[in-house]
Amino acid sequence: MASILFGVGDRRDLDRAAEQSNEPFDGMYAATEDGFWALRQRLIEEKETAGVSVMISPGDRIPRIRLIEELLRLEAMGVELVSAEAAGHPLEIALTPENGNAPSDRGEVIRQSMARKALRGVVLGRIPYGYKTGEHGQLEEHPEEATVVKIIFGLAAQGKGIRAIAAELNSRGLRTRRGGAWSIVTIRDMLRNRVYTGAYNRFGARVAGNHPALVATPLFREIQERLDERAKRAGYGAGRPYLLSGTAICSACGSHMVGVTRRQSWTRNDGSSGSNTYRYYQCEAATNQGRCSYHTRRARDLDAAVLARVGLDGIASRIEAAVDLRISNLAREAAKGRTRAEDIRSAAQLLFHEAGRLRDATRTHGSASVAIDSLLQLADDDMALHSLLRDVVLLAVSRIVVGEKDARVALKK
Template sequence: MDRVAIYCRLSDEDRDKFSEFDESESIQNQKSLLTKYAMEQGWNIYNIYSDDDYSGLDDKRPAFNQMIQDAEKGKFNIVLCKHQSRFTRDVEVVERYLHRKFPEWGIRFVSITDHVDTKDKSNKKARQINSLVNEWYCEDISEAVRATFRVKREDGRFIGSFAPYGYMKHEMDKNRLVIDPEAATIVRMIFKWYMEGYGTQQIASMLNERNILNPTRYKQDKGLKYKNPFMTDMHGLWNKTTIRRILRDATYIGHVIQGKREKVNYKSEVILNKPRDEWVIVEDVHEPILDHSIFYAAQKRLNNNIRSTGDGRAHIFAGKVKCLDCKSTMNKVRSGRGHTYLRCKLYGIASQNRICTSHSILLDQLEAMIAEKIKEHFSRLSFDRLVSRLKQETLLEKQAKRSAKLHTGIKKQISEIDLIIKSIYADKVKHKLAEDQFNDLIHKFLEEQKGLVEHKENIEKEIENCKKRLENTEYWAGIIEKYKNPERLNHAMVNGLIDYIEIGEKDDNKERKIIIHWLF
């Protein structure tokens, strides 16, 4: 008696294809149909193999591969499917098995609805045409999906499977990011520490000492089925690579950045990195976690490749001090007596060749001199001029503009939902919607609208708060006083006031030129 292996497969695109009035393509219905057919033919069923949620192009289907292994061992002599596309949508796989391996192994392939039977030699061309049509279908679906994703990306809608660390997907709109307060606190902490002079490795150690889960473990702890292919340990520890990736991510200032990587084509699993000029970047889409000024100050420090010292922290002028003559960076050096000073990098590399002189200056001495220079600089500027410049440089002004733009976008979304709700009511009146469908839709859109209204109200409060602070004379007087008479310089103050400093060599009178390039 003939022994038959029944194979069933269903993928997401197949589910989406059918409405409730179409014949169901479910795995269970495939099994029932094929079992009945095998019994009518008098075939003995060896096994039923089924792959649920697998594409017809996927060569890693577990049940499919098990069936192929059993076929090679001669455990059955017929493979039965509902349609040839259930077996595969790949032309190469059709040729490999239906026309080469199966005949070698003495196996007959039968599919019911498209009348494929390898026992009938005359329908080989029909099988090949079927396989081409199936592959064209996959190609068309792939292009349609890519086009849909492209439109969503360009519209600023997030299409990733998982939100970046610090954000989560909106409950009602999975293409919109909202702040995850718990993770956002850690993101702000990372940037704060970095701008205080700590290095990426030291920041990772500080997070690990506090038993804070890294992004991968944090998502898994929240119940997400997230897998990180680059994860090197299972302990949830931070490393400097993760810290650096967070410091580079403009998602934290409200931008949506997508399309960094792309599969070669629908038949390949190979994913290639795309050049930066091909990324899709849409600015000011969601609520930012960070001030723009903090983020870009961090980028400047990263680009300058500033290194921390043995205690994990860079000095306050790191990356900002240059030799006046050769324009090299001034490196931190410690003398045999324990004094810390800055020295021309080029001189340190080639001191014997006398390409440049040392330009050395004690770090403490430079700090005292810069503090005095700051006082002098502020004394030359009028209060009104200082307030005007600070307002231009401050995040408050930029934040107010971003919030206003975000507010306009949310108002538009609320108006769109209003139109949708009116349309749903109209369909109900015309009896185009059943009562349960109407209730489900209305509940969904009213909930989404409620969330948007709350978000709009919060943004309005932020805008009002920014305006009050921008108009608050005492607030600006406090900032100016803090800068005019600093008790001690710190990283935030230096980064906020100074672009870079140039140090000259001492002249015959032991005097040196120091030029400060101010940010305002």
């Protein structure tokens, strides 16, 4: 393919650069979101981007974050980016904060301020159960709640499991801060929270001995080891995430459906053993609090039913929207200057590659069910693809209500 040169930016700057390089432009576009969009459409028409270069002279007509987004998209399309104004790659120039190490946006200023407060042990966000905020912003013991915290860790020290602890608290009539029943999720999170040893950890700052400890550190470590061992024996571990976890709701009680993994082992009559892992969705209230009798649904069946409702065309169209959201997030991180330019570029290239794989799966020859099975298999095998497919579902679906025999899926308009 012959060499092709496009220009984006101020026409006078581009004309001057073209004169110096003795290379005429095959097309020039304004450095605006509309201009970049028009250029991408032209590149799509070219089909082959080998040998295509784009000279950038952005000026100040497009916000820095938007410029980073557009440059990431162009680079992912395989074109060569060159700067009309300075030495260096246009993306690396755009990723360099204009004011040295100064925060690049108001959000970053706020984040740094909160980090400084965290170093002083000032509580930020939700106050952990068992504590209250003191006069100077540090945590202080909440007498009534602290008693319950000590009961929870005491039961764990006796060897009781999380489900048994939740049942014990509920049977005693003890309630959460909001007056609700105790769930295994709440108990698990409390047992894993180092705040109860007197340490405060927020925004990368860890302050030991910041506030009164409700649990001795040796006991806390012992309980962590027990929890890890229980999870290992049960076959939970990190495992694969669930596509619809926290998105679907139970038709019986309105609680969210959560993903559950179970591993079963057995011994055959001939003395040999076998095992299998089962993945399914179950009502959160039934799983965590025993308050719902709703039966489970196999994860693969429900995932496939929801994707079938969205449809292959709906999935394909929303892949682009999901990629746009991810690129925007990458650009925001880049603009804050906390991530290396090379890491940002690699992440963007991987994102576009993964999106291409998902799009290819939607075009699988054969029935729609074959294509959907292919999509789910890809997601099972690749965490990045799974995460992108979940974004697609969240963009497409407004509500999933799961009954005993069917699922009602409402799509966003």
